[in-house]
Amino acid sequence: MSTPERLIEAxxxxxxxxxxxxxxxxxxxxxxxxxxxxxxxxxxxKPDLALAAVTRTAAEMRGTAGQLLDGPGSAYERIEAYLLxxxxxxxxxxxGRLTMDPEVIASDALRAPVDETIGWLRGRLAEIxxxxxxxxxxxxxxxxxxxxxxxxxxxxxxxxxxxxxxSTAAFDSAVRGLLSLLAPAGKA
Amino acid sequence: MSTPERLIEAxxxxxxxxxxxxxxxxxxxxxxxxxxxxxxxxxxxKPDLALAAVTRTAAEMRGTAGQLLDGPGSAYERIEAYLLxxxxxxxxxxxGRLTMDPEVIASDALRAPVDETIGWLRGRLAEIxxxxxxxxxxxxxxxxxxxxxxxxxxxxxxxxxxxxxxSTAAFDSAVRGLLSLLAPAGKA
Numbered sequence: 001m002s003t004p005e006r007l008i009e010a011x012x013x014x015x016x017x018x019x020x021x022x023x024x025x026x027x028x029x030x031x032x033x034x035x036x037x038x039x040x041x042x043x044x045x046k047p048d049l050a051l052a053a054v055t056r057t058a059a060e061m062r063g064t065a066g067q068l069l070d071g072p073g074s075a076y077e078r079i080e081a082y083l084l085x086x087x088x089x090x091x092x093x094x095x096g097r098l099t100m101d102p103e104v105i106a107s108d109a110l111r112a113p114v115d116e117t118i119g120w121l122r123g124r125l126a127e128i129x130x131x132x133x134x135x136x137x138x139x140x141x142x143x144x145x146x147x148x149x150x151x152x153x154x155x156x157x158x159x160x161x162x163x164x165x166x167s168t169a170a171f172d173s174a175v176r177g178l179l180s181l182l183a184p185a186g187k188a
Numbered sequence: 189m190s191t192p193e194r195l196i197e198a199x200x201x202x203x204x205x206x207x208x209x210x211x212x213x214x215x216x217x218x219x220x221x222x223x224x225x226x227x228x229x230x231x232x233x234k235p236d237l238a239l240a241a242v243t244r245t246a247a248e249m250r251g252t253a254g255q256l257l258d259g260p261g262s263a264y265e266r267i268e269a270y271l272l273x274x275x276x277x278x279x280x281x282x283x284g285r286l287t288m289d290p291e292v293i294a295s296d297a298l299r300a301p302v303d304e305t306i307g308w309l310r311g312r313l314a315e316i317x318x319x320x321x322x323x324x325x326x327x328x329x330x331x332x333x334x335x336x337x338x339x340x341x342x343x344x345x346x347x348x349x350x351x352x353x354x355s356t357a358a359f360d361s362a363v364r365g366l367l368s369l370l371a372p373a374g375k376a
Binding site for chain 2: 022
């Protein structure tokens with residue numbers, strides 16, 4: 001792997017584990033096995049490297065979620081597949097966790113890929129919910145954009161519950177709770 | 189205000205804004221207007237002071253949430269009051285945000301008040317949902333513990349959505365989406 005690649009991957013990992021504020025240029029260099037001169041040869045600095053890392057993480061998340069949401073089945077089944085997909089629950093969401101980082105939120109450039117990814121996910125879920133409504137699969141009157149926001153929030157908040165309690169069971173509970181509320185009559 | 193009080197309040201604020209990893213002893217001293225010697229006279233160190241701050245923040249959150257959940261009205265109305273209460277949405281949850289902090293999660297002592305507070309909230313919501321079921325106010329078959337987890341997750345994840353998009357509207361959408369799913373038939 002090339003040095004810029006190693007630097008980006010190391011930054012992706014460290015941002016996931018420790019956030020932006022908790023990630024020092026030195027820690028990135030150590031994890032990437034790259035020197036300070038090499039890092040500043042390829043990237044202008046930590047913000048520049050972080051932007052490359054966040055952009056890649058966001059694209060990866062979009063790929064994984066998109067595959068499940070574009071899969072076969074009814075609206076409910078596709079949302080269920082998305083919610084129940086295998087996750088590294090205790091690590092949390094590599095994109096969502098960045099929202100708790102004051103320096104990410106203060107930077108329009110760093111917040112943009114986070115906002116775009118979560119916005120894309122909400123939009124895609126809302127489309128699927130609208131399809132389900134159109135086919136009569138879901139409770140009439142449900143507002144797709146609002147329920148889509150609740151689905152994304154349940155996942156993001158499910159990580160908080162799991163990390164607070166030290167167990168993935170809390171994430172699973174939240175997801176099952178939401179699915180039971182969303183289930184078409186007779187399927188709950 | 190006494191010096192220990194000022195130190196605890198400054199730490200509460202900084203933990204909320206920047207998390208544990210992002211809060212240095214020096215920043216605490218500066219915000220509290222206290223010297224290094226004074227801080228270490230009253231507290232053994234950053235972990236000790238953070239524990240005092242987190243314990244107090246947790247108690248404050250429990251007080252606010254408890255008041256709404258113990259209020260009048262049906263199960264749905266009390267959960268609605270809790271979800272719609274005035275919040276500093278863009279700041280996120282001072283307790284939940286700590287779960288994204290690797291050093292909080294790695295410390296049993298610091299994680300304990302976070303776990304207890306979120307666990308208490310889930311338990312209280314589950315009791316209220318059970319009351320609603322017993323009175324026939326909510327959809328039969330709903331599992332109180334799971335829906336309670338979904339309610340707490342929606343709030344915690346709602347902050348993520350709001351901070352990602354830079355607007356409180358995303359939080360409101362998620363909460364309305366969840367409430368519409370929870371609403372007793374005819375009330376949605």
